[in-house]
Amino acid sequence: MSEYHFERxxxxxxxxxxxxxxxxxxxAWYRLNPEWEVLAIEKTGDGDKLKVRYERSEQEAEYCRRPxxxxxxxxxxxxxxxxxxxxxxxxxxxxxxxxxxxxxxxxNRQEGGLTRLDYRETFAEPPxxxxxxxxxxxxxAAGGYLTLAARTDRxxxxxxWLLDRFWLRMSxxxxxxxxxxxxxxxxxxxxxIAVLLIYRFIG
Numbered sequence: 001m002s003e004y005h006f007e008r009x010x011x012x013x014x015x016x017x018x019x020x021x022x023x024x025x026x027x028a029w030y031r032l033n034p035e036w037e038v039l040a041i042e043k044t045g046d047g048d049k050l051k052v053r054y055e056r057s058e059q060e061a062e063y064c065r066r067p068x069x070x071x072x073x074x075x076x077x078x079x080x081x082x083x084x085x086x087x088x089x090x091x092x093x094x095x096x097x098x099x100x101x102x103x104x105x106x107x108n109r110q111e112g113g114l115t116r117l118d119y120r121e122t123f124a125e126p127p128x129x130x131x132x133x134x135x136x137x138x139x140x141a142a143g144g145y146l147t148l149a150a151r152t153d154r155x156x157x158x159x160x161w162l163l164d165r166f167w168l169r170m171s172x173x174x175x176x177x178x179x180x181x182x183x184x185x186x187x188x189x190x191x192x193i194a195v196l197l198i199y200r201f202i203g
Contacts, residue, residue, distance in 0.1 A: 004123045006135055011114045012143040014150035016088065019107045019115060022146055031168040032141040035134040054099070055172050056130060061099045090118070117143060
């Protein structure tokens with residue numbers, strides 16, 4: 001059976017300990033994924049239940065992320081499950097179901113307070129270019145969030161609060177619309193300033 005791999009690395013200004021906590025918790029990481037909308041996250045004693053809708057295909061998927069030490073129940077639950085087993089330098093997240101996914105995450109401390117984050121995912125079929133772009137954005141978004149979370153100044157704390165409280169609760173489509181609106185408003189402001197300058201120095 002053929003396998004296709006997506007691999008990407010980036011440096012993040014955050015310690016490995018924070019990275020391990022971020023991926024083990026999973027909530028912010030899942031919500032940062034631009035290829036799906038998180039419909040529900042339920043934390044239980046046996047693990048986390050996740051329900052998502054893939055934006056491009058509009059297909060919904062349900063996953064159950066349980067502690068790696070837990071015994072998986074055979075049958076229906078085992079057909080839609082996810083496991084995560086992380087050590088100090090990374091681990092594997094495996095989703096089993098109609099949209100099976102296996103993600104390997106590793107991180108290693110670098111010089112200058114940086115950590116190298118490596119992402120690797122295996123596919124049964126060649127991923128579309130649109131999906132590859134979304135995977136790149138997912139890794140960059142995770143790196144940006146971790147960089148912000150590693151800071152302790154007031155601006156960073158406010159920025160993270162806004163992300164968690166508002167931005168991560170929006171669907172990917174809503175985020176794109178918001179960025180377009182902000183971009184158009186910024187362009188209108190620049191145009192207004194340009195008109196004022198022209199009126200002052202030429203008019």
